[in-house]
Amino acid sequence: MTSPIFLPAEPLTIPRDQHAISRKDISPSALRVLYRLHEAGYGVYLVGGAVRDLLLGEHPKDFDVATDATPEQVKHLFRNCRLIGRRFRLAHVVYGREIIEVATFRANTDDGSGDRETDEDGRVLRDNVYGTIEDDAVRRDFTANALYYAIADFSVRDYTGGFEDVNNRTLKLIGDPETRYREDPVRMLRAVRLAAKLRFTIDPASAEPISRLAPLLQEAAAARLFEECLKLFLSGHAEASFLGLEAHGLLAGLFPETARALASNRSGALRRMLIEGLRATDARIAADEPVSPAFLFALLLWPAYCRTLAMLQAQGVEAADAERRAADRVTLHQVDTVALPRRFSLPMQEIWLLQSRFSLRQRKKVVRLLAHPRFRAAYDFLLLRQSASDGHAADIAFWSEAQLDPDHALAVTAVRAEVDAETEEGGDARKPRRRRRRRPAATGH
The missing domain is CATH 1.10.110 (Hydrophobic Seed Protein)
Structure with missing residues (x-):
């Protein structure tokens, strides 16, 4: 049984003229749910993150409702309602693509009449013990999430000191x-x-x-x-x-293996790359651009892959085989902790394995890599690697050009190679180099 959490002596009621929440900022669907439950005689409140965010002047994405009505009573009021959950029994009221989640007040302790189960370590397995709003407040996780907006009088009810914590921008757990x-x-x-x-x-x-x-x-x-x-x-x-x-x-x-790899990387290059990649992820999301979980996990597990690859190569494993084995090993170890689905782990591995192919310049391999479905993600990953090491500038320059004109990029690379070779030989003009005859360009590239 969970240890009891004691309420403050006096709950705080913040009247409408002393807080910033306005009904115009609340989802119309949430308001319909609030008003119908209120008119049916139930106690009902907007609760949790929505109240917290509205107090902060933010725009919540989700609006959750708490009430003293049971899930079955909620379902009786709304034809567009479905009941879900075993661990936490909830009512979902559906308006098109928007779902308003309605939860019955839950108690923190079970007198034996409810449906609550924990394991021997205290983890909650099932929790459907109903109680009062005071009970419900103290069983929530953080004080900032235990605030209730009452549709009856438009006040905010605070049972745990959350109103002050929100104003002080402090995250505080309720209870021990x-x-x-x-x-x-x-x-x-x-x-x-x-x-x-x-x-x-x-x-x-x-x-x-x-x-x-x-x-x-x-x-x-x-x-x-x-x-x-x-x-x-x-x-x-x-x-x-x-x-x-x-x-x-x-x-x-x-990410246990990533943590070990970062700790052993004395130069800090892998961490710099990781931070730069996460910063770029935030920028894409702010710009409403898509972000692939496969690319995200390729970034988060890249230090682990690099460390494992280095260990395999130090053992004498051939390069290509070491790359494949490192990718498999890191993925296998990681899914024990975080269940990374194959639809993300396989593209993640492809992004890693394509990195070594960026140093290749043979025409067929260039054309083949450009046509690879994971090329763009792997190229973007190569750009990120530049933030950790400046040794990728030549590859980036070549593949940037190759995306525009593969033939031109290959021709420039061939000329540079000849110039470099002649420079190394001292510029001996008496030994002209024979040029290989170029094949016609492949159609479509």
């Missing part, structure tokens, strides 16, 4: 931090992600246990950690999230 992290280790990642997204500081007491408890992430479901990685790195705050993972000792919990 170590107990809450042991209940659900993924809360440590949520703390880092929310702090990065909101530009909040994690409260010292909430931050202190994270590095000690980071190994608990290995016991979390690998599929859930994959979803959390997408939220960490594909929400527009990838760089700040990565720095937060580093600062709180969580990087090794998510």
Whole structure:
């Protein structure tokens, strides 16, 4: 059973004229749900991240509702409602592509009449014990997420001190931090992600246990950690999230081989590349441009791939075989922690394996690489590698030109090679070089 969390002596009610939330900033679909439940006599509130973001002047993407109506009572009111979930029973009210999630107030402790189950380490397996709004507030994770906007009088209800924490831009866990992290280790990642997204500081007491408890992430479901990685790195705050993972000792919990590779890379080149890539990812998302999870994981696991490749080559493994084995080994080890689907892991490996082909200049190989479906992603990855080492400038120049005119790029490279060779021989004009006859250009290139 979870340890009880005690409420403040007096909950705080912030009237309409003392907060910034306006109904015009709330989704019309969410307002319909709020009003219908209110008119049916139920207590109902907008809750969680939407209230927090509205107080910060942001525009929430999702609007969640909390009520004292049971999921079945909610379904009775809305024909466009479906009930989901086993661990947490929820009602989804669907308006076109928008889903308003409606949750019944949950209690933090079970007197035996509810449906709650935890494992021997305290992790919650099922939690469908209903209670009051006060019960519901203290079982949420952070004080900033435990604020309730009442449609009845347009006030904000605060039971945990979250209103002050939002104003101070502080992320604070509700209850004993170590107990809450042991209940659900993924809360440590949520703390880092929310702090990065909101530009909040994690409260010292909430931050202190994270590095000690980071190994608990290995016991979390690998599929859930994959979803959390997408939220960490594909929400527009990838760089700040990565720095937060580093600062709180969580990087090794998510990407153990990457963490070891970065620690052993004395020059810091691999970390510079990683940071530059995450910064570019944030810029693409800010510009509303697509970002591939395959490219993201190719970036995050590149240090691990480089380290593994170097170890295999040091053992005398032939280059091409070492590349393939390194790619397979890193992927196999990583999916034990984060369940990376094959639709992303295979393109990720292709991006890595194509890197060694950028040094090739034979005509057939150039044309073949340009036609490869993963060429553009691999080329973009090569550009990122330049931020770690300036040894790729010649390859970048050639392939930039090759994308415009393969024949011209090959001709320029051939002339440069001849000039370099003649310079090395001292410019001896008595030994003219025979030129190979050029084949006609392949059609379509």
